[in-house]
Amino acid sequence: MEDFVGGFVHAEYITFSIEPEFNGYRLLLGNYIDGGAGDSMSYHNGKKFSTFDNDQDNSGTNCAVTHHGGFWFHGCFQTNPNGLYTWGPTPYAIGVMWQSWKGFNYSLKSITMKIRPRLHRSATAIPESNVTTSYH
Template sequence: VLVLGNYYIHEIVKTEDYQLRIDLLDQEGNWAFAGYKKFFIGGPDTSYRLNVSYYYGNAGDSLAYHNGMQFTTYDRDNDMDQLNCAVNCAGAWWYRNCHQSNLNGQYETNTQSGIIWYHCRGFDHSLAKSTMMVRKKIKHQL
């Protein structure tokens, strides 16, 4: 498993058009996915603002709620909530007020601080696994 921070993801996606695919596995072994034909993360000067569009997939679009948001961490509260969503939801993410998705939540908890993709399993079912993948946009698409 390769984990890249937002700085390196921004450095990769800043020069060309990229797509995002998110694979989700629930606790019962069911897979779902969400794809975005356009994906971009701003640089440090924007607090790694998220930009996604043109959803496709069978998991439901739980990332649209976060579109345009800056990345919130325990020590950088960039969300719109009065409290720090990274603290309340147990992980850094592009929170709004607070989330419909959080793939950096706690593993194996059935609370809103779990690994959440709301349109797939709701707030009370933490996912078992999630994978975010980026690739260059295929030229004949949007």
């Protein structure tokens, strides 16, 4: 994640998976590890993915409509990477948000979700210390 003044943080979780369509694309998230951003994602664990035309959140309103983008809303969110792209300070909770880092009134410059496959360990597996991963 990046803010508009050059700050960078990330949030790392042990696991991340999404259930199939018949389960509403429910989010299954492991424990938060670290990264400086704080844990704004665990609030959404176990929630179904909501969009403007498929309200699956726990709110009395459609969070995807109210907050301008689809996500695993609860009632409504602690993070919203799919909110409106605005510049920095915003009216309450309409932008690209990560509440535990910048609060509800600041829209981030960028946010990226990176998912990698879980390594399956075996007798022939390469030790993690010898594996180099590069994201561009």
